[in-house]
Structures are given as structure tokens and as C-alpha cells.
Amino acid sequence: MNTAPPVVEPEKNPTDPLISIRGLRTVLNGKTIFDGLDLDIARGSITAIMGPSGTGKTTLMRHITGQLAPDAGEIRVDGKEVVRLGRNELFALREKIGYLFQNSALLTDYSVFENVAFPLRQHLRLSEELVRNLVLTKLQAVGLRGAADLMPGELSGGMMRRVALARAIVRDPMLIIYDEPFVGLDPIALNQILKLIRTLNETLGITSILVAHELAAVRQIADRIHLLAAGKIAAQGSPEELARGDTPWTKQFFTGEVDGPVPFHYPAVDYAQQLGLSDASTTRHAGSQA
Amino acid sequence: MNALGRRGLRFTEGIAQIGACGIFLFQILGAVPRSLKHFRETIRQIWFVGAMSLTIIMTCGLFVGMVLGLQLYDVLSRFGATAASGTVVAFALYRELGPVVTALLFAGRAGTSITAEIGLMRATDQLDAMEMMAVDPRAYVVAPRFLAGIVAMPLLACLFNAMAILGAHGVCVTWLGMDNGTFWSNMTSNIDVWKDVINGVWKSAAFGAVCALIATFQGYTTAPTSEGVAYATTRTVVFSSIATLALDFVMTAFLM
Numbered sequence: 001m002n003t004a005p006p007v008v009e010p011e012k013n014p015t016d017p018l019i020s021i022r023g024l025r026t027v028l029n030g031k032t033i034f035d036g037l038d039l040d041i042a043r044g045s046i047t048a049i050m051g052p053s054g055t056g057k058t059t060l061m062r063h064i065t066g067q068l069a070p071d072a073g074e075i076r077v078d079g080k081e082v083v084r085l086g087r088n089e090l091f092a093l094r095e096k097i098g099y100l101f102q103n104s105a106l107l108t109d110y111s112v113f114e115n116v117a118f119p120l121r122q123h124l125r126l127s128e129e130l131v132r133n134l135v136l137t138k139l140q141a142v143g144l145r146g147a148a149d150l151m152p153g154e155l156s157g158g159m160m161r162r163v164a165l166a167r168a169i170v171r172d173p174m175l176i177i178y179d180e181p182f183v184g185l186d187p188i189a190l191n192q193i194l195k196l197i198r199t200l201n202e203t204l205g206i207t208s209i210l211v212a213h214e215l216a217a218v219r220q221i222a223d224r225i226h227l228l229a230a231g232k233i234a235a236q237g238s239p240e241e242l243a244r245g246d247t248p249w250t251k252q253f254f255t256g257e258v259d260g261p262v263p264f265h266y267p268a269v270d271y272a273q274q275l276g277l278s279d280a281s282t283t284r285h286a287g288s289q290a
Numbered sequence: 291m292n293a294l295g296r297r298g299l300r301f302t303e304g305i306a307q308i309g310a311c312g313i314f315l316f317q318i319l320g321a322v323p324r325s326l327k328h329f330r331e332t333i334r335q336i337w338f339v340g341a342m343s344l345t346i347i348m349t350c351g352l353f354v355g356m357v358l359g360l361q362l363y364d365v366l367s368r369f370g371a372t373a374a375s376g377t378v379v380a381f382a383l384y385r386e387l388g389p390v391v392t393a394l395l396f397a398g399r400a401g402t403s404i405t406a407e408i409g410l411m412r413a414t415d416q417l418d419a420m421e422m423m424a425v426d427p428r429a430y431v432v433a434p435r436f437l438a439g440i441v442a443m444p445l446l447a448c449l450f451n452a453m454a455i456l457g458a459h460g461v462c463v464t465w466l467g468m469d470n471g472t473f474w475s476n477m478t479s480n481i482d483v484w485k486d487v488i489n490g491v492w493k494s495a496a497f498g499a500v501c502a503l504i505a506t507f508q509g510y511t512t513a514p515t516s517e518g519v520a521y522a523t524t525r526t527v528v529f530s531s532i533a534t535l536a537l538d539f540v541m542t543a544f545l546m
Contacts, residue, residue: 065422091424105419108410119423122430167423 018043024073035231048210048218051228052262057211066090098168102180104160106152113148138166158189175207182214325433332434339400340442351450355457376473377480379458384486388451393497397530401505405526408509409519439502447494489545501530
């Protein structure tokens with residue numbers, strides 16, 4: 001009988017990065033978003049991806065989760081090349097990833113409890129008692145056990161973010177991606193989210209990727225910051241290293257200068273020419289008057 | 291770009307949309323076996339698009355039957371053939387009006403709400419969130435609504451027909467004095483269950499599939515803005531109405 005040898009998955013080295021990106025190239029609507037981007041994200045770390053608006057931070061997350069295929073390059077998550085995964089393999093990978101959307105993306109027809117229970121009910125055949133215990137444990141961790149019966153419409157922005165976080169961690173993922181988790185939060189809610197991210201990272205060893213603009217908040221928890229600009233990683237290092245950085249990108253981003261490598265003005269034709277004040281048009285105008 | 295170029299572009303975009311809708315249909319059909327895992331969701335959707343549409347369907351059916359009875363009684367009286375009123379009303383309802391008017395009402399009531407619901411789920415990232423939780427939104431959100439359309443439409447059309455015949459009976463017999471026995475006996479002796487009633491049911495199921503497909507496709511592919519959702523709901527009504535009437539002609543030609 002012809003028996004095929006069993007497929008042996010290469011042993012994972014704990015020191016290998018959880019995410020490894022090489023030569024990433026993406027063009028969307030004629031605009032080059034990434035042009036040969038290389039990036040490694042270590043296991044168990046909190047990594048912040050920062051950069052000016054429109055530099056492709058969320059697009060990068062969509063590449064990592066297989067929602068969007070790049071034009072070229074290699075993206076490995078936990079040793080698997082995302083682009084080559086079939087639908088079932090991709091879904092299997094996503095079961096190990098928690099994603100916190102900027103607007104929380106709670107299912108509006110379901111209560112807080114049912115939102116958190118949703119991934120459990122969809123993928124696991126657990127008794128109702130076990131589902132209840134798991135959901136209440138996660139809601140307790142984010143401080144919202146008392147809000148289990150509320151509907152998403154009855155929650156504040158910060159509470160919605162925390163429910164989404166409980167849903168993201170309900171299956172104990174290896175990686176959590178936080179897409180703009182601090183936007184629109186008051187200082188209390190912001191600190192609550194910061195504390196939760198740090199606690200989850202320390203207690204569960206979850207690798208965290210943080211897409212954010214809030215430098216002060218990011219500096220409190222991030223182990224490493226990658227500054228994304230002009231389709232590449234413009235600078236990277238610990239928050240302290242980047243704060244001391246003297247490249248034009250880091251200077252402008254960390255001091256908030258209005259103009260610099262990221263220009264204040266959107267590319268446009270010459271101002272004087274558009275107003276009809278350039279030499280050529282002035283001459284033509286004068287000529288027609290004569 | 292000149293006017294001709296713009297029209298050409300819109301035409302090719304329209305063709306591309308039809309192609310995308312066809313691919314979407316195959317994706318839904320592929321997701322149907324997986325959607326059976328969410329059978330409770332399908333039942334919920336049948337209740338939503340079916341039971342929640344009963345008021346409008348039954349009310350409109352009653353009035354359509356009353357108008358039909360009144361008009362036909364008046365026209366047939368010119369030929370001394372008022373005894374055929376019930377039969378003609380039933381023919382018109384079972385073969386054409388029942389399935390078609392129900393589909394048009396379904397598109398306006400249930401189709402628009404399906405589009406708006408899925409469109410808002412798209413705009414608020416709920417569909418992306420499902421994808422990220424390794425749940426296929428085509429199996430969990432789209433396929434149950436598609437199946438609900440196919441199941442609910444024939445049932446609604448039957449109720450529409452029943453109410454319309456009651457309305458016609460009320461006008462012809464109770465109001466205009468036609469003989470009750472003549473109304474019913476002529477109808478039952480001339481209507482063929484397979485050729486007239488069951489063919490109408492097939493038509494309804496096909497209209498249900500088309501209306502649900504258009505509604506779910508428009509919602510799923512809507513631009514994630516309030517304006518995008520508004521356009522998508524409008525397109526659902528327009529495209530469903532056109533598709534229903536065009537399909538009605540094709541099916542009538544084949545089923546005659």
C-alpha cells in the first residue's frame with residue numbers, strides 16, 4: 001500500500017518573530033502604499049505602528065490578516081505565508097487573531113453577552129453553562145460583567161471598545177490587533193484601555209499590534225514603535241530611542257511640526273498659476289486688453 | 291470625457307455589475323450548506339421577511355381583488371358573462387397578479403430592509419468583524435436572507451391570492467349581487483391546480499430568489515456611507531421591479 005509520509009510542520013522557534021514581512025509592495029487606486037516594506041514583530045511584544053494619516057497603517061493590518069492581498073512581497077504570520085493560505089486555512093489562522101476595530105464593530109442585534117459569546121458559539125460546541133462562564137470571565141476582565149444584558153446602542157464609546165476587546169480575547173488569541181483603540185475616548189476610558197492592553201499582554205502573553213496616533217499613550221505601553229512613512233519603515237526602535245531620533249520623519253512626527261517630509265499642502269498646481277497671476281497669463285491678459 | 295464616453299462607461303459598469311451579481315449568486319449557493327449550521331438565523335429571517343410583511347401583503351391583496359372584481363364584473367356584464375367574473379379574477383391572480391404584485395411589494399418592504407440592514411453592517415464594519423472572527427458573512431448573513439426570500443415569497447403570494455379572491459367575492463357577490471354558488475363553482479371547475487396554481491407558486495419562488503439576490507447583493511456591495519446605503523436601497527427597488535417583470539415574461543413563455 002502506498003502511504004504518503006505525514007506532513008510535519010516545522011518546529012516553531014520561540015525567538016522567531018510572530019509576524020515577518022519582506023519586500024511588501026502595494027498599489028491601491030494608482031497610489032503606491034508600500035514600496036518594499038520589511039517588518040518583524042516579536043512574539044509577546046506590544047508593537048505600535050505609527051505614522052501620518054494615509055500611510056497605510058490599516059492597510060498593513062488588512063495584509064497581515066489576509067483581508068487584502070499585496071501586489072508583491074511575503075507576509076508570514078506564525079510561520080504561515082498568508083497570501084498562499086486557502087479559505088479554510090486562513091479562517092483557522094484568524095481564529096487565533098483578535099481584531100479590535102476602530103468603531104468596535106459590535107453586532108447591533110445582539111446583547112453585550114451574545115456579542116462576546118458569538119465566536120464561541122460559531123466555532124466551538126460548548127455547553128451553555130461553559131459559554132456563560134467564559135463570557136462572564138472575559139466581561140469581568142474588562143469590567144463590564146454588569147453590562148452583559150445591555151444592547152450595543154446603550155453603551156458609551158469606551159464601553160463599546162471594552163466589549164469588543166472582551167470579544168477579541170474570548171478565545172485566548174495569540175495576537176491582538178488594535179486599530180486606533182484610543183480615538184474618541186475620554187482620559188478615563190483611554191487609561192482603562194491602556195491598562196487592559198498592558199494587562200492582557202503581561203498575563204496572557206498575547207502579542208499586540210497597536211495602530212495609533214496618540215504618542216503619549218503609546219509611549220506608556222509599547223515595547224517598540226515602527227514609524228511608517230512613504231511606503232516604508234522610516235524609523236523603528238523603543239519609544240525612547242525614537243523620541244531621540246533625528247531623522248526628518250521622526251522629528252516632524254514626534255514634535256508635531258506642521259510642515260516637513262509630510263507637507264502641509266496637498267500636491268497641487270502652482271498657486272499663482274491657478275489664480276491666473278503667472279507671467280504667461282498676465283501677458284496674455286494684457287495682450288487681449290490691447 | 292465626453293457624453294458618449296460617460297454613457298459607454300456607465301454601460302460597461304452596468305454589465306460588470308450584472309457579472310458581479312452572478313458571481314455573488316454562486317458564492318451564496320456555495321455558502322448555503324454552511325448556512326444550514328445557522329438554521330435558527332434562517333428561521334428568524336423567514337419570520338422577518340415573511341410574517342412581518344403579512345399586513346401589507348394581505349391589505350393590498352384585498353384591495354387588488356376588490357378592484358379586479360369591480361372592473362371585471364363591469365366589463366363582463368357588457369357581454370352578459372358576469373358569471374365568469376370569479377373565474378377570470380382567479381386566472382388573473384393565480385397566473386400573474388398574485389406572484390408579480392407580491393414580488394413588487396416584497397421588494398419595497400422586505401428587500402429594502404434587507405439592503406439597508408446589510409449595508410449598515412458593511413458601513414459599521416460588522417461584516418469585516420465577522421470575517422475576522424472566521425465567520426463567513428455570506429453563510430451567516432446573506433444565505434439565510436436569500437433562503438428566506440425563496441421560502442417566504444410563495445407563501446405570501448398564496449395569502450395575497452386568498453385575500454384578493456375574498457375581496458373579489460365581497461364586491462361581486464355581497465355588493466353587486468352575483469350568485470355565490472356561481473362564483474365559486476365556475477372558479478373551481480375552470481382553475482387547474484397544476485397549470486394555474488402551482489405554476490404561480492414556481493414563479494413566486496423564482497421572484498423570491500431574484501428579489502432576495504438583488505437586495506443582498508446591493509447591501510453587501512454598498513459604499514460604506516449613508517449616501518451609499520440610500521442609493522443601494524433605491525437600486526434594490528428599481529432593479530427588483532425590472533427583474534421581476536422581465537423574468538415574469540420569460541417564465542410565462544416557458545410555463546404556458
